[in-house]
Amino acid sequence: MSKPNDAERRAQTIAALRDFADRVEIDPTIPTPTDVDIRVHLHSTRGTQAQRFAAVFDFAEQHGAPVTENPRGHRKTTKRFGPIDLTVLAFADKQNTAFGVVTRADDPALTAA
Structure with missing residues (x-):
């Protein structure tokens, strides 16, 4: 069995979310x-570090959310949709010592790419 491509994974996720919503709606035993x-974890199998970080910034800019850098150099953004927090986390290729809010223009991992 082959691994699903991105479009297939997206379709599977959408179907699972719809199934979950339907179950919450009809099953009173679900709190x-x-x-x-x-x-959403963007690992090294999901493109280059620059591509992963750019995906985080694309999402953040589209939804007006800040991007943070953690002590390991990963980039993360979160957007709240009602009671749902959607976090996009891109893993760095190697660990970094800096952390905090980072902008696309000032991100050394993207300017070096």
Whole structure:
């Protein structure tokens, strides 16, 4: 069995989210969700470091969210949709010692690419 491509994975995720929503709607034994955390992890198998970081910035800029850099050099952004937090996290190729808010223009990992 081959690995699904990005379009197939996206379709599977959408179907699973719809199934989850339907189950919450019809099954009273499922407690009402008050906070839902969804994480999208962009590992090294998902393009170059610059491509992964650019994907985080693209999402953040589209949704008006800040991008942060953690002590390991990963880039992360989160957007809240009602009770749902969608976090996009791009892993760095190697660990870094800096962390905090970072902008696309000042991100050394993107300016070097």
